[in-house]
Amino acid sequence: MSPSATKPKINLKRIAHVYYTHANLNKAHEFLQDFGFNPVKQLEDKIYYRGYGTEPFTYCATKGSEDAFGGAAFVVDSIDDLELATQELPGASQIYDLDAPGGGKCVTFHDQVDGFPFHLVYGQEPVEMSNNLPELDYNYPTTKNRAVNKTQRFKKGPSPIHKLGHFGLCVTDYKRAFDFYTSHFNFKPSEIVYDDRGVDITTFLHLDRGEEMVDHHCFFFFEGPKFHVHHSSFEVHDFDIQALGHQWLKDKGYKLVWGVGRHVMGSQIFDYW
Ligand SMILES: [Fe+2]
Secondary structure: OOHHHHOOOEOEEEEEEEEEEEOOHHHHHHHHHHHOOEEEEEOOOEEEEEOOOOOOOOEEEEEOOOOEEEEEEEEEOOHHHHHHHHHHOOOOOOOEEOOOOOOOEEEEEEOOOOOOEEEEEEOOOOOOOOOOOOOOOOOOOOOOOOOOOOOOOOOOOOOOEEEEEEEEEEEOOHHHHHHHHHHHEOEEEEEEEEOOOOOEEEEEEEEOOOOOOOOOOOEEEEEOOOOEEEEEEEEEOOHHHHHHHHHHHHHOOOOOOEEEEEOOOOOOEEEEO
16 A cells, blocks of 8 residues: 555545635625525625525625635534644644634645635534425426425525535646645545546546535536636525526626536536626
8 A cells, every 4th residue: 555545634524615805895795695695794894694504604705905716615524634734734724713603613725836725624513504495396297296286486586595515716737736635635536527638637526425425526626727716606405496596696687607507517507607
């Protein structure tokens, strides 16, 4: 066995929240609420939002001089994982108290190539799930699952966000990023995309949680000439809720980027704004 095979990894449990800086916080605040977030804590230059899942917050918007990505945070298995992070990750912070809804401890490090921040958290106080959206019975042309005369009535409005699903980046050195994130963490590729020369250029990573079911990906990246965040994705209840939210954003005059559609690899429905 090679030494790297026996080296302990920092165990990530789930993706938790993202940070963004906005030049126009008021405008971002308006959009985020139309998008389906609920503000949970409002400071003068910072707003925390949550979904209806158990994360104490899912999105943190900070007022700044320009629009910027402030990194995603993953919950780790134990305090030992945070300790390991401080020792193993180049330039990692010490363990510090997270001054945010839910509290907890945090370690922040910056990507060695592209410099973006990446956060690891432990010990946040979860909140109660607050969802009463029904699980619908769907009818098909010849298979009828919905009870006779059972109605389905929807209200216009934003799609309530359940949780952060994943985030994606354009990195400037794919191979280094792939080696770094898959060797230090329990990230495992669900898909690897290669170019005409057979060189790997894109990956979609899931968390290796053994027998536990996980999402197809929670982190993806591809190589490009200039680092940037591609997008962060947030999960909603079902397709009806998604479609209602799509219409809500459209009616409000927001700009649709791509969607509604269904991805090939992860099979998930997408809708980019
Ligand atoms: Fe995505």
